Amino acid sequence: MVERLHLALKEVVDESYDILVGYGLLDRIPSDLKENPIGNKYAIITDSSIRGLYGERLLEGFREEGVSACLIDFPAGEGSKSLDMVGYLVGRLLREGVDRKSAIIALGGGVVGDLSGFVASVYMRGIPYIQVPTTLLSQVDSSIGGKTGVDTVDGKNLIGSFYQPKRVYIDPSLLESLPEREFISGLSEVVKYGVICDRSLFDYLESNVERIKRRDREALFHIIRASCIIKKRIVEEDPREENKRAILNYGHTPAHALERLSGYKCPHGEAVSVGMRISGWVAVRLGFWSVDEWARQNRLLEMFGLPLKMEFSVDDLIRALYYDKKIEGGKIMFVLPRRIGEMASINGRYKIPISEDDLRRFLVEIRGMD
Ligand SMILES: NC(=O)c1ccc[n+]([C@@H]2O[C@H](COP(=O)([O-])OP(=O)(O)OC[C@H]3O[C@@H](n4cnc5c(N)ncnc54)[C@H](O)[C@@H]3O)[C@@H](O)[C@H]2O)c1
Ligand SMILES: [Zn+2]
Structure with a gap:
């Protein structure tokens, strides 16, 4: 019974x-x-x-x-x-x-x-x-x-x-x-918002680098408000990160691995900056993004005093990626820009699987540029 x-x-x-x-x-x-x-x-x-x-x-x-x-x-x-x-x-x-x-x-x-x-x-x-x-x-x-x-x-x-x-x-x-390094580190998330969904925020950042670095009140208010509006909208749309919310993790797949390799000594925002350069390059190599916009992103990060490079071995980085929650079915998941202010999707899905072989190749290329 x-x-x-x-x-x-x-x-x-x-x-x-x-x-x-x-x-x-x-x-x-x-x-x-x-x-x-x-x-x-x-x-x-x-x-x-x-x-x-x-x-x-x-x-x-x-x-x-x-x-x-x-x-x-x-x-x-x-x-x-x-x-x-x-x-x-x-x-x-x-x-x-x-x-x-x-x-x-x-x-x-x-x-x-x-x-x-x-x-x-x-x-x-x-x-x-x-x-x-x-x-x-x-x-x-x-x-x-x-x-x-x-x-x-x-x-x-x-x-x-x-x-x-x-x-x-x-x-x-x-x-x-706030100590200077912490402040600068936080700016990488603001650049991230510009790249993932707000071209006008990106333009504003480019035109106001010095004011922002001085922590000018009006400029700070502007970028904080703009960032909160973006975060709020994305969370409203997808609170449980079933799809769209993942775009907030732009640059974070490599960033989390780099943080892990540094024993969490490196500030999160610095790892995100390096991670955006890496993820951006993946987007360029897979044909989603233009190399010019990738370079423009990197220039802005650099103008804020954010790092674009970090010491790592390709093997260690790939091993560290396997600890992250961004591995699904053996594939490493990335979110990738298609233009400044817009992320790529495949069949409506923003998380894009990359094979380990491709990623290894792109990482070696990026090391070669350092
Ligand atoms: N929940 C989320 O959606 C989310 C998103 C991104 C990051 N995080 C988490 O956030 C953490 C990092 O946060 P964080 O960068 O703010 O680091 P933190 O909280 O460690 O702060 C950094 C340092 O600054 C000091 N500090 C903080 N405010 C200060 C101020 N106004 N003046 C002087 N000193 C000040 C703190 O005491 C600390 O030593 C990580 O654990 C990360 O995983 C969570
Ligand atoms: Zn972050």
């Missing part, structure tokens, strides 16, 4: 949220949350560098508004994006009396955002969280879209969840204290 019981569960959820972008927003968060609450208590999670820069200030703001809040920090750096740290943070949250009615505020760069978002998704089976990104990379990319996770000894972001924040507050003035 087999009895079949059917548990019908079709969930329709509204995960919409607002992304606010503006100078001076940090100091307005407590009053905004008092007016439009997301929880009845806020646990600010940050890293050891940002605690003193902005964490105490935000906590003080909550005190002044009479809103319950606490501040928890962990050591800065990618090494903290681990399951051990998840356990540590859960313990801290419990001791601070954070419950199901509370919300987490992720105040920091991508490491804080990914880790705190993941903790929020599992703490008491999930509590709401808010992103307050403090690096250029997190302001234009990682704070939006709900990808959360931690690394393991086997690789980056291998454990994680899709868990959308309830609000994102982007205050570009926080970038004033």
Whole structure:
């Protein structure tokens, strides 16, 4: 006898949220949350560098508004994006009396955002969280879209969840204290947006290199806003990365392998810059993209002070690619431009399989140009 019981569960959820972008927003968060609450208590999670820069200030703001809040920090750096740290943070949250009615505020760069978002998704089976990104990379990319996770000894972001924040507050003035190398590194994601879907952003970047490098307020606001609009649109279209969202990973297939080879010492954005040169060359060699536009992309990266080359052996790089999630059915998946502002697709699919032999050949060619 087999009895079949059917548990019908079709969930329709509204995960919409607002992304606010503006100078001076940090100091307005407590009053905004008092007016439009997301929880009845806020646990600010940050890293050891940002605690003193902005964490105490935000906590003080909550005190002044009479809103319950606490501040928890962990050591800065990618090494903290681990399951051990998840356990540590859960313990801290419990001791601070954070419950199901509370919300987490992720105040920091991508490491804080990914880790705190993941903790929020599992703490008491999930509590709401808010992103307050403090690096250029997190302001234009990682704070939006709900990808959360931690690394393991086997690789980056291998454990994680899709868990959308309830609000994102982007205050570009926080970038004033960002070290130069981190700032420049974040610019590679902005160039990426230009190449993958916004030719006018690409043109703007080309015409405003010096202003952007000086962190001119108006120019920064322009590129952050433009990047957020692109990220938002792509996530709205394909939240679970079934197809189109993959274009956000332009340059990232080689970048992740390079990061792995560097023992994660090399900043993500620098690896992405080198990765865009490599992926772009693959696009040129497969006949999708013109060599002139490829060179134009590389010139822009160079003008921002981003690297185009990195030391690696072709064999090591290919081996490292096999650890990445971008291998499907033995083929290495790339997303490739067809012109600045537009990505190539085959039968409507943006992830394009490349054979190991082709890739090896293209990598050898690119090494020969260095
Ligand atoms: N979830 C996503 O969609 C997504 C997308 C891209 C990258 N990421 C992840 O993001 C992480 C990298 O993020 P990141 O580049 O922001 O690095 P990060 O969070 O490690 O920050 C870099 C360094 O800058 C310091 N810092 C941050 N803000 C500062 C400020 N305003 N002033 C001075 N110092 C400041 C930090 O303490 C840290 O030492 C990676 O783990 C990557 O996997 C996630
Ligand atoms: Zn990236």
